[in-house]
Amino acid sequence: VRVEDCTGLSRLCVARSRDGYTDWIIENERGMTPQRDNFAEHWGIEDPRITKCGDDYFITYTGFSEGGPLICLASTRDFITFERRGVLMPPEDKDAALFPVQFDGRWALLHRPVPNLQLGAHIWLSYSPDLHHWGEMQMLIDAPRGGWWDAGKIGLGPPPLATEQGWLICYHGVKQTAAGSLYRLGLALLDLEDPSKLLARGNEWVFGPSAPYEQNGDVPNVVFPCGWILEDDNDTIRMYYGAADTCIGVATASVQSLLEYLHRHRR
């Protein structure tokens, strides 16, 4: 599926398909269009992660503000009307998702602040009593230095997925190459009761650009998932991802096989 947009500003737009694979209908008028007079999203709305909590779908997205990219929250119940709920983190911060449950009455957010200094960009965890005010900020998953496929910069992919073994985390890792940035995906596992506990982390990537539409496009060699859904068999995950910043792809995997792989290939 290709959507052409002449402004270059990203937006959130509803697309529908009966089976999730074919016959997509893109509803250009439905979704969230950047409010140019809204400081927080002056330059666009990017990379939304959607978490369902009760009847609400919470959407954490990157607002490209006049002061840099930052984390915003919106919510919807029907994907027709959307309520903007403000800025959660100052710039530069991206790749945020809420957990679908609370921990001791606190909301939890994974996010990825980017320091200006060359100290890597890591995944952080913060908590909130009310979805408005955030604290208890801590670094959770770091980007290793040098060599590794995820050296230099990592960021959350889809929202955390509850499994019997813990929260399954899929994250993108970036390695600089002579040709630019190479985005690939790896796995980690967080404790179900206390997501600040990193139970396991894979040492190898599990998904990287290989198809022509992943290797070629506006930004070559990028796979960048923002959502996944668990199918009715309670094992098959269906992951939707941006490919080369140009189109959207879908991939499937078995959750059990991902967990087994993660344990066999621990860092």
Add this chain to the structure above:
Amino acid sequence: VRVEDCTGLSRLCVARSRDGYTDWIIENERGMTPQRDNFAEHWGIEDPRITKCGDDYFITYTGFSEGGPLICLASTRDFITFERRGVLMPPEDKDAALFPVQFDGRWALLHRPVPNLQLGAHIWLSYSPDLHHWGEMQMLIDAPRGGWWDAGKIGLGPPPLATEQGWLICYHGVKQTAAGSLYRLGLALLDLEDPSKLLARGNEWVFGPSAPYEQNGDVPNVVFPCGWILEDDNDTIRMYYGAADTCIGVATASVQSLLEYLHRHRR
């Protein structure tokens, strides 16, 4: 006054003088030494701003964490024992100070996040119900582009000072020169009741490096104040500032003359 430190890691250290000008005694053992096993201040404690609220002195400082510089809070009542109160903002963020009063029951913090992208670094305002969780984040004073003395990067100097006309803000502005960064100071005024309202901002700097100890040192051409005190005449401000990242200087001014200057030289 010069303090030599062989590690290069910054720390907070008590210095005493009877008149605030002469005969300084540096108490090396008194203050806050970076806890190397504390993630948030692994690489040092920098640029503390101290705000007195009742019996508590709240110290917002830059923790140089393993993931970059971030905002931390500590408090003390006697400058002998210090209580660390955690991380307030993720990296990269610096130059934070609390207001000494609450607004509608909320604490307010000025801070300066730094986006990785070349979008300037601006002064932000955030609120908290409890000093732990922060929200309502908004950009308050921006760094203009090109040409100006404060183009590219600004940051709060001393904590905001209550005057009859509003909160007097002294901030540093950075201009890149062929030789490096040039740090100078400017003024702004915020509404007393609602500090998110910028009442005035000067178009000229009011203080810049000129003395030999400001122009020469580890980082040439830097004046960087973190504190000021109002004298008993209720008009003379005494500002303490880092000079060339090497020594500490002191300067005085009349608050009335600063306010008059600010109104005559509005941007």
